[in-house]
Amino acid sequence: MxxxxxxxxxxxxxxxxxxxxxxxxxxxxxxxPNGALPSIAGGEIFISLRTYARxxxxxxxxxxxxxxxxxxxNRKSFSPDAAFFTGPLTGMKFLNGAPIFAVEVRSxxxxxxxxxxxxARKRADYFAAGTQVVWDVDLLSDDVVSKYTATxxxxxxxxxxxxxADAEPALPGWTMxxxxxxxxxx
Numbered sequence: 052m053x054x055x056x057x058x059x060x061x062x063x064x065x066x067x068x069x070x071x072x073x074x075x076x077x078x079x080x081x082x083x084p085n086g087a088l089p090s091i092a093g094g095e096i097f098i099s100l101r102t103y104a105r106x107x108x109x110x111x112x113x114x115x116x117x118x119x120x121x122x123x124x125n126r127k128s129f130s131p132d133a134a135f136f137t138g139p140l141t142g143m144k145f146l147n148g149a150p151i152f153a154v155e156v157r158s159x160x161x162x163x164x165x166x167x168x169x170x171a172r173k174r175a176d177y178f179a180a181g182t183q184v185v186w187d188v189d190l191l192s193d194d195v196v197s198k199y200t201a202t203x204x205x206x207x208x209x210x211x212x213x214x215x216a217d218a219e220p221a222l223p224g225w226t227m228x229x230x231x232x233x234x235x236x237x
Contacts, residue, residue: 060120063128063145071116074127085115085132088190089156092232093132096154096186100135103225110137110151110222118145121180129177132156132188135222149180152221156188178204183221188232195229 057077066072071082085093093115100112115132134150141147155170174185178201187197187207196216197207210216210229217226 060127060145063118071130072128073130076125082130083158083160085156085158088236089132089158089188090115091235092188092190093154093156095231095234096133096156096188096227099227099231100133100152100222100225103222104135107224110135111140113146113150119149119180120145120147121149121176123176123179126176126180129153129173129180135218149177149182151182152184152186152218153177153182154186154188157190162191174199175204184218186216186218190232195232 058074058079060074062079063072063074066079066081071084073080073082097112097114104110104112113134113136116130117134119129119131119134119136121127121129128145129149131150131153133154133156135152136146136150138146138148155173157166160166161170170187174187177185183201185199187199189195189197193211194209195212196210198210198216198218199207200220212229212233214229215226216229
């Protein structure tokens, strides 16, 4: 039996349009599209981050499906649901390096038994690549936003409906009402 070739960045560029994928453990991990509620929440975060970037005249907000190329032993890319990046733009190519702030909004498949382990592993990879803050957004829980920082990667700060969440220290002064994650939902 011939060993399977390790997936490359070039393979990532060939993922069909409207698909999302990451390179992990030498494999191309295809991710299903987000459902309605996770897409709304990711969009609301992006809008708030875009306003922050314009006001600060620094950094760029990204909506899901952008590729961030990293060089970790087991991971070569991320594709968060929303992100804030301060590195140089790369034209039509994927971005080089990790975002300083990454948001992972749980989708329908993120509630399976192994999901928490996979999300924790991905969060550790974000921190190893240089991300300062990661949000784990769970629209089905009372603990809507779990904010993890690189300095305390296993001790989240939890934000609930009615509270104001932040991404300190990555984004000084940026805040978002947790209720805004649900504001476009009829």
